[in-house]
């Protein structure tokens with residue numbers, strides 16, 4: 001293996017990647033924690049766990065990489081590990097086409113129990129053999145029958161994800177929907193589990209298996225502050241700070257953000273910084289900026305629902321050729337969003353969405369217009 005293959009994304013590699021797209025608009029490539037990341041990223045959540053979808057995802061990932069998209073997002077449980085393997089297959093083919101490992105930002109997640117490739121005839125037997133018998137987890141580590149974030153489990157899952165992706169380092173490793181544990185355990189116990197997970201993840205950074213870690217969430221940062229599964233970003237970042245000081249690697253948070261779910265920008269659900277007297281509650285975007293954490297948007301098209309039939313004022317404010325472009329333009333142009341993830345199992349959707357690579361993000365004026373027109377609509 002060459003040096004480039006052995007490591008993850010680097011500043012040099014991702015800069016080299018961006019230079020391959022001289023037509024990319026200013027603002028398409030963004031610097032986040034010494035990685036140059038595209039404003040659009042490819043997601044791999046949806047679709048059947050079958051061979052046809054495998055082929056389609058691998059082809060779509062190659063098209064994405066050849067079109068100016070260098071951020072790829074998976075989770076070990078997506079399509080029973082097949083999405084990670086599809087990205088791994090794409091990376092191999094991309095290496096043969098002259099794209100090195102260090103040009104891509106590979107992101108994946110752990111937390112949900114998943115079978116291997118297909119649902120086994122007897123899932124209980126599968127999990128007993130693979131996990132309980134070898135001592136990876138015990139029944140008391142599992143929440144809601146499906147979620148776990150103990151260090152032992154995460155270590156096992158990172159090992160599997162590295163193998164699935166065919167790499168030696170994952171650039172961003174997320175705890176997958178950690179807030180789901182709050183349905184069963186107390187806030188104090190949750191924060192203690194986060195501390196144990198982060199302590200392990202810092203050691204995984206040290207070992208070179210991951211470069212950064214984060215939380216990929218669904219409800220946790222979109223709820224009113226008092227909700228049972230609401231989280232405070234500053235409190236979570238403080239845990240990382242206590243473990244590893246200012247050089248900690250908790251640097252990415254993923255959350256849904258799209259034209260139908262705008263909370264990260266509009267809802268003040270984060271406590272104001274204690275050192276600023278009289279400060280107002282913060283949005284997640286503000287809180288992330290306070291803690292030097294980059295935000296990655298998931299479900300940028302609201303799982304396809306905002307790719308069509310948008311109200312006319314969106315076209316008036318943003319222009320562009322169609323609603324899918326407008327929906328993605330909204331997300332990638334929002335202050336504080338580094339990358340807008342869009343699920344694309346089909347190369348045709350990659351071609352369509354990659355048109356934005358050569359288009360500048362919306363101006364502040366267009367963005368403000370969108371909100372003022374939205375309010376009066």
Ligand SMILES: NC(=O)c1ccc[n+]([C@@H]2O[C@H](COP(=O)([O-])OP(=O)(O)OC[C@H]3O[C@@H](n4cnc5c(N)ncnc54)[C@H](OP(=O)(O)O)[C@@H]3O)[C@@H](O)[C@H]2O)c1
Nearest residue numbers: 043044045216298299300301302303304342343344345346
């Ligand atoms: N909690 C979490 O951690 C979490 C939750 C949700 C999502 N995510 C991440 O975020 C990624 C994006 O979210 P998502 O996949 O759930 O939803 P999404 O990106 O909002 O929508 C994906 C859907 O939109 C379709 N699509 C893509 N481009 C289109 C276009 N130009 N016109 C019309 N339809 C288009 C896709 O079709 P095809 O597949 O047919 O191309 C797919 O069905 C996920 O893949 C995943 O990586 C994370």
